[in-house]
Amino acid sequence: xxxxxxxxxxxxxxxLWGFLLDPKRLARCLxxxxxxxxxxxxxxxxxxxxxxAAVKGTYTGRVEITEKQAPFHYKLSLEGSAxxxxxxxxxxxxxxxxDLGRTLLSMNAEAQAGGLIASVGQRFLSGIARQMVxxxxxxxEQELNRAGASAVxxxxxxGFRE
Amino acid sequence: xxxxxxxxAQSARKWIGKSIPRHEDLRLLTGRGCFVDxxxxxxxxxAAILRSPHAHARIKRIDVSKxxxxxxxxAVLTGKEVRERTRPFSVVATxxxxxxxxxxxxxxxxxxxxxxxxxxxxxxxxxxxxxxxxEYELLPAVVDPEKALEAGAPVLHDEVGSNLVCxxxxxxxxxxxxFERADLVLSERFVYPRYTSMPLETFAVIASYDHFDGMLTxxxxxxxxFIMHPITARALNIPENKLRFIVPSDIGGSFGIKTSIYxxxxxxxxxxxxxxxxxxxxxxxxxxLLASSSQTDRIGYREVAVSKEGTLLxxxxxxYDNVGAYLRxxxxxxxxxxxxxxxxxxRVKNIEIDAHIVTTNKCPTGPNRAYGCQYIYFEQERLMDExxxxxxxxxxxxxxxxxxxxxxxxxxxxxxGIYDSGDYPRAFRMALGMIGYASFREEQKKxxxxxxxxxxxxxxxxxPSVSNMGYLTVALDPEVRQRHDYLxxxxxxxxxxxxxxxxxxxTVFLTTTPQGQGHETIISQIVAEELGISPDDVTVVxxxxxxxxxxxxxxxxxxxxxxxxGAAAVAVATRSLREKLCRIAGxxxxxxxxxxxxxxxxxxxRGRPEKALRLxxxxxxAHWNPRxxxxxxxxxxxxxxxxxxxxxxxxxxxxxxxxxxTYGFMVDIAVVEVDRETGAVKILKYVSVHDSGTIxxxxxxxxxxxxxxxxxxxxxxxxxLAYDDQGQMLSASLMDYKCPTAAEAPKIEIGxxxxxxxxxxxxxxxxGESSSETAPACIANAIADALSPLGVSVKELPLTPAxxxxxxxxxxQAKETI
Numbered sequence: 001x002x003x004x005x006x007x008x009x010x011x012x013x014x015x016l017w018g019f020l021l022d023p024k025r026l027a028r029c030l031x032x033x034x035x036x037x038x039x040x041x042x043x044x045x046x047x048x049x050x051x052x053a054a055v056k057g058t059y060t061g062r063v064e065i066t067e068k069q070a071p072f073h074y075k076l077s078l079e080g081s082a083x084x085x086x087x088x089x090x091x092x093x094x095x096x097x098x099d100l101g102r103t104l105l106s107m108n109a110e111a112q113a114g115g116l117i118a119s120v121g122q123r124f125l126s127g128i129a130r131q132m133v134x135x136x137x138x139x140x141e142q143e144l145n146r147a148g149a150s151a152v153x154x155x156x157x158x159g160f161r162e
Numbered sequence: 163x164x165x166x167x168x169x170x171a172q173s174a175r176k177w178i179g180k181s182i183p184r185h186e187d188l189r190l191l192t193g194r195g196c197f198v199d200x201x202x203x204x205x206x207x208x209a210a211i212l213r214s215p216h217a218h219a220r221i222k223r224i225d226v227s228k229x230x231x232x233x234x235x236x237a238v239l240t241g242k243e244v245r246e247r248t249r250p251f252s253v254v255a256t257x258x259x260x261x262x263x264x265x266x267x268x269x270x271x272x273x274x275x276x277x278x279x280x281x282x283x284x285x286x287x288x289x290x291x292x293x294x295x296x297e298y299e300l301l302p303a304v305v306d307p308e309k310a311l312e313a314g315a316p317v318l319h320d321e322v323g324s325n326l327v328c329x330x331x332x333x334x335x336x337x338x339x340x341f342e343r344a345d346l347v348l349s350e351r352f353v354y355p356r357y358t359s360m361p362l363e364t365f366a367v368i369a370s371y372d373h374f375d376g377m378l379t380x381x382x383x384x385x386x387x388f389i390m391h392p393i394t395a396r397a398l399n400i401p402e403n404k405l406r407f408i409v410p411s412d413i414g415g416s417f418g419i420k421t422s423i424y425x426x427x428x429x430x431x432x433x434x435x436x437x438x439x440x441x442x443x444x445x446x447x448x449x450x451l452l453a454s455s456s457q458t459d460r461i462g463y464r465e466v467a468v469s470k471e472g473t474l475l476x477x478x479x480x481x482y483d484n485v486g487a488y489l490r491x492x493x494x495x496x497x498x499x500x501x502x503x504x505x506x507x508x509r510v511k512n513i514e515i516d517a518h519i520v521t522t523n524k525c526p527t528g529p530n531r532a533y534g535c536q537y538i539y540f541e542q543e544r545l546m547d548e549x550x551x552x553x554x555x556x557x558x559x560x561x562x563x564x565x566x567x568x569x570x571x572x573x574x575x576x577x578x579g580i581y582d583s584g585d586y587p588r589a590f591r592m593a594l595g596m597i598g599y600a601s602f603r604e605e606q607k608k609x610x611x612x613x614x615x616x617x618x619x620x621x622x623x624x625x626p627s628v629s630n631m632g633y634l635t636v637a638l639d640p641e642v643r644q645r646h647d648y649l650x651x652x653x654x655x656x657x658x659x660x661x662x663x664x665x666x667x668x669t670v671f672l673t674t675t676p677q678g679q680g681h682e683t684i685i686s687q688i689v690a691e692e693l694g695i696s697p698d699d700v701t702v703v704x705x706x707x708x709x710x711x712x713x714x715x716x717x718x719x720x721x722x723x724x725x726x727x728g729a730a731a732v733a734v735a736t737r738s739l740r741e742k743l744c745r746i747a748g749x750x751x752x753x754x755x756x757x758x759x760x761x762x763x764x765x766x767x768r769g770r771p772e773k774a775l776r777l778x779x780x781x782x783x784a785h786w787n788p789r790x791x792x793x794x795x796x797x798x799x800x801x802x803x804x805x806x807x808x809x810x811x812x813x814x815x816x817x818x819x820x821x822x823x824t825y826g827f828m829v830d831i832a833v834v835e836v837d838r839e840t841g842a843v844k845i846l847k848y849v850s851v852h853d854s855g856t857i858x859x860x861x862x863x864x865x866x867x868x869x870x871x872x873x874x875x876x877x878x879x880x881x882x883l884a885y886d887d888q889g890q891m892l893s894a895s896l897m898d899y900k901c902p903t904a905a906e907a908p909k910i911e912i913g914x915x916x917x918x919x920x921x922x923x924x925x926x927x928x929x930g931e932s933s934s935e936t937a938p939a940c941i942a943n944a945i946a947d948a949l950s951p952l953g954v955s956v957k958e959l960p961l962t963p964a965x966x967x968x969x970x971x972x973x974x975q976a977k978e979t980i
Contacts, residue, residue, distance in 0.1 A: 081215075083292055085215050086215055112886075112888055112890070113890070114215045114216060114217075114272065114888075114890050115215030115272070115890075116215075116448075116894075118272075118886070118890035118891065118892065119272070119448070119451075119452065119890065119891045119892060119893070119894030119895070119898070120448070120894060120895045120897075120898065122892045122898065123897075123898065
């Protein structure tokens with residue numbers, strides 16, 4: 001499953017970078033995230049509660065950040081499992097500076113699911129992923145607004161494909 | 163029911179040929195059937211199985227301590243113990259591949275067992291599975307049989323060294339010469355998907371071990387062939403006479419799938435031997451979809467050489483059969499079962515089959531209704547239509563020009579098949595008449611003018627029944643088969659026991675493990691016919707107990723064998739009982755046995771009905787008065803007889819083999835409409851004409867034909883066991899795996915032609931698979947015809963609405979050379 005998505009944020013690349021790499025603030029924005037604990041530099045253990053159709057589970061996963069080129073690029077790798085199966089994937093994150101102090105975040109992710117989630121929930125997976133990523137971006141945007149970043153026109157989302 | 167004059171020969175019979183109601187139905191419809199799940203044993207415990215979520219992964223570590231600590235858990239079994247306590251299952255081909263009942267070191271498909279738990283009840287067992295920790299090292303997976311053979315592809319079995327587990331290049335006749343002479347050569351690549359049978363009852367096993375006398379008893383819904391009995395004994399390292407298989411009287415469908423239950427028999431046996439209490443496992447639907455069995459998926463390249471008159475000169479078939487993660491016996495039987503009928507109903511003399519059997523990270527495959535024939539007819543019948551199109555001939559005419567003619571039977575095919583009887587042109591013309599072929603093209607023209615996509619598809623095929631156990635050894639090189647210590651394989655036998663009590667009533671014992679086919683009814687008709695009694699006077703016990711019944715390694719119900727060999731065994735046993743009765747009656751009446759007439763339950767000397775003796779008098783003599791018997795006659799009235807086909811020989815040095823023993827014929831014709839907007843296919847009319855020799859019970863036969871056709875239609879339009887490219891199964895629920903229901907079931911008009919088989923005592927042939935072999939091709943041809951104004955070609959199944967929609971928007975054309 002390939003997910004390519006872009007979102008315009010009301011913050012400079014530096015501000016957004018600082019936000020996205022702060023586990024505490026990140027944990028508040030990730031849908032279903034119960035804990036996000038830094039176990040080593042750029043390595044985290046996450047516990048997330050996710051439901052895909054009838055297949056609900058609490059996922060324990062490892063998150064790793066590599067290829068850091070602050071504040072423009074990093075790569076996120078994720079591997080999680082729970083009783084209903086596993087998910088794993090990686091995403092290239094690019095922060096592209098725009099006018100009016102805004103930043104376009106471009107995410108290009110490749111994800112794979114296995115076990116019960118794949119065999120029973122496959123039809124819902126891309127929809128759920130789309131919904132979760134959208135929710136995450138909206139949460140980040142709200143947090144940024146709350147932090148007092150300058151007001152910007154409504155965000156643009158586009159480019160999902162599977 | 164349409165039938166021709168040939169059926170008239172049956173009218174002299176009183177019970178054979180009658181649609182008497184199925185004896186089994188009362189029991190089944192009132193909930194009194196006996197299935198494995200109905201068996202109650204004291205202190206019964208339950209197994210639950212942990213399965214790999216990964217398609218290809220090394221098992222680094224398994225920690226079962228938390229599971230074992232759970233209250234109610236008796237034992238946990240992992241691959242390590244399986245390897246210590248069993249031998250790998252015997253594999254058909256000369257491949258070093260090792261197959262155990264559980265993943266050993268490596269899991270090779272999603273759903274492969276990696277551990278099993280025995281617990282007080284199933285729910286505790288399932289909870290315990292969650293407590294087992296498995297550490298996997300993920301390996302790259304491959305699911306496409308062609309990609310699996312590319313350099314650098316992940317290799318499933320290191321001991322094999324590649325994913326090619328068996329390869330045979332079989333050549334019959336002068337293929338190259340025929341292609342040189344040809345006026346037209348057509349070639350195409352076809353993709354045939356994986357689908358299954360979805361029996362209502364899933365796999366069910368109970369194992370119990372008596373550690374004092376070493377007797378292992380396994381109850382299951384195993385359906386044969388009983389070659390799996392010695393294979394299981396060997397895997398478990400126990401003497402075969404300490405292994406007892408019991409199959410109850412009722413099995414809720416199988417269609418081939420339950421042949422592949424035997425790894426679970428071994429798994430449950432290991433658990434029962436370990437915990438020393440009986441252990442039961444009933445497969446759930448998700449386990450069934452993920453990890454039971456299915457038909458093999460095939461990529462087939464087919465090339466045909468044709469004369470300008472439309473005569474088929476030669477066939478070249480290069481195929482890649484995807485058997486999944488292991489070569490599980492009886493695979494690669496999919497590839498070799500139809501060897502004898504590889505040319506179908508056509509007279510073509512030259513054929514080449516280049517067979518590649520490939521392992522990939524999918525569930526292992528096995529027998530499924532239409533076993534091996536569906537691919538051949540799909541490819542060949544698609545090309546028959548292409549030949550007609552290229553040569554500007556009528557597709558029906560092209561087939562008529564190629565049929566084997568009625569005066570050519572018994573007909574020996576270039577691959578060694580001996581077709582026993584048939585009249586293909588007559589059956590074919592009957593079907594054309596039923597569908598209204600003469601007026602169809604006019605209707606189609608009108609429909610097209612109105613923008614409708616209307617199409618007609620024809621498919622014909624030879625329906626093989628009763629496999630010759632020897633065909634499987636075509637998988638071996640002829641040099642291997644020539645070694646002095648090689649044990650040749652051949653044969654197709656069934657044994658029946660018939661017993662008459664002192665009052666003249668009959669009990670028949672069989673080990674055919676029926677799965678819903680109505681054997682009890684059919685047997686009662688045959689016995690009633692042969693003895694001149696009523697079917698109600700015949701009790702049939704068709705439960706298999708290998709410790710009590712007469713059985714052979716070919717026992718069971720598979721390969722459409724019952725109406726042919728099962729019926730034959732019952733007929734010959736009944737005839738010998740009748741002879742014995744006449745001998746006794748003759749002795750009592752003071753006349754030679756040949757002069758005894760036996761009618762309506764009475765014996766009398768020919769021409770003197772007033773001197774009649776009742777059946778109970780003659781039968782009673784055998785039981786109560788041995789001194790009244792003719793000298794040299796055994797006391798009692800029990801006859802056990804085996805019927806064995808004499809032409810079921812091992813393959814010869816040129817790989818020719820009579821792979822089955824009776825060969826029916828079928829033609830399916832459908833008219834369909836494809837919705838321009840949605841791609842949905844509607845079957846407007848469907849006819850199916852069959853020749854399966856003498857018909858014993860028309861209602862049961864038509865049930866089989868309807869079921870077979872619908873099974874094939876399901877494969878053509880709906881069903882697919884889908885995987886992603888990493889080997890994750892995408893259709894492991896009945897929401898995702900589309901099984902058609904009554905709502906999708908079309909009306910099917912059935913016609914019969916009767917050409918009795920000269921090789922069976924009753925003239926009957928099997929028909930259990932029948933149109934499941936031809937319906938996929940028939941539907942594909944009808945859709946191709948409907949879409950022909952768009953210039954697209956149909957090469958792949960299933961033709962779901964999405965696929966048809968895509969096809970309507972593509973403009974691909976079959977590759978061709980002239």
